[in-house]
Amino acid sequence: xxxxxxxxxxxxxxxxxxxxxxxxxxxxxxxxxxxxxxxxxxxxxxxxxxxxxxxxxxxxxxxxxxxxxxxxxxxxxxxxxxxxxxxxxxxxxxxxxxxxxxxxxxxxxxxxxxxxxxxxxxxxxxxxxxxxxxxxxxxxxxxxxxxxxxxxxxxxxxxxx
Numbered sequence: 450x451x452x453x454x455x456x457x458x459x460x461x462x463x464x465x466x467x468x469x470x471x472x473x474x475x476x477x478x479x480x481x482x483x484x485x486x487x488x489x490x491x492x493x494x495x496x497x498x499x500x501x502x503x504x505x506x507x508x509x510x511x512x513x514x515x516x517x518x519x520x521x522x523x524x525x526x527x528x529x530x531x532x533x534x535x536x537x538x539x540x541x542x543x544x545x546x547x548x549x550x551x552x553x554x555x556x557x558x559x560x561x562x563x564x565x566x567x568x569x570x571x572x573x574x575x576x577x578x579x580x581x582x583x584x585x586x587x588x589x590x591x592x593x594x595x596x597x598x599x600x601x602x603x604x605x606x607x608x609x610x
Contacts, residue, residue, distance in 0.1 A: 488600075489513070492583045496602060499542060500581065507581065510571070514564040515581040519606075522575025527609065529557040533569055534610040539596070539603060542581075547596045562587045565605055572609065580605040 493513060500507050500515055507515040527533050532555050539548040554560040556569060564586030572578050583602045584590075592599040 489583070489585050492585065492602065496581060496583055507579070510567070512564070512567055512586060513583050514568060514586055516568050516571065516578060518572055518576050518578045520577040521573070522577065522609075523573040525574045527556060527569050527572060527574060529570075531556050535569075535607045538606040540606070541597070542602055542604065569609070574609050577608045580607070
């Protein structure tokens with residue numbers, strides 16, 4: 450009688466990457482993410498100091514912009530998919546007025562900068578409000594043509610119809 454005894458390892462083999470799969474090194478993405486977090490953190494600190502010096506009644510939103518309702522005017526809240534008409538003044542933090550006018554936007558369609566659109570959702574038709582929007586919720590790393598330089602936070606004074 451012949452007895453065969455085999456020895457098997459209890460350890461599982463480590464999975465192998467299939468030959469047709471490419472292992473992506475995302476260390477560049479991680480580095481860029483860390484740099485971005487650092488830049489936004491610095492901007493938030495600068496805006497906190499700015500608010501402390503200029504108007505302590507401003508409220509910081511969880512997204513990172515500051516706002517206050519200067520004059521409440523209405524009861525109808527601005528919501529997604531509604532049309533919103535407003536007049537505005539756009540300034541830099543140094544007080545320089547760079548644009549003004551009237552706009553009509555449909556909320557939720559990304560027709561204006563993220564900080565302003567999200568701010569409008571906090572107020573009502575008929576309200577006047579002030580928004581201080583950090584560059585990363587405004588015109589970002591590129592800026593806006595000749596109006597707003599890159600990496601520049603902005604102030605919107607608005608009156609909603």
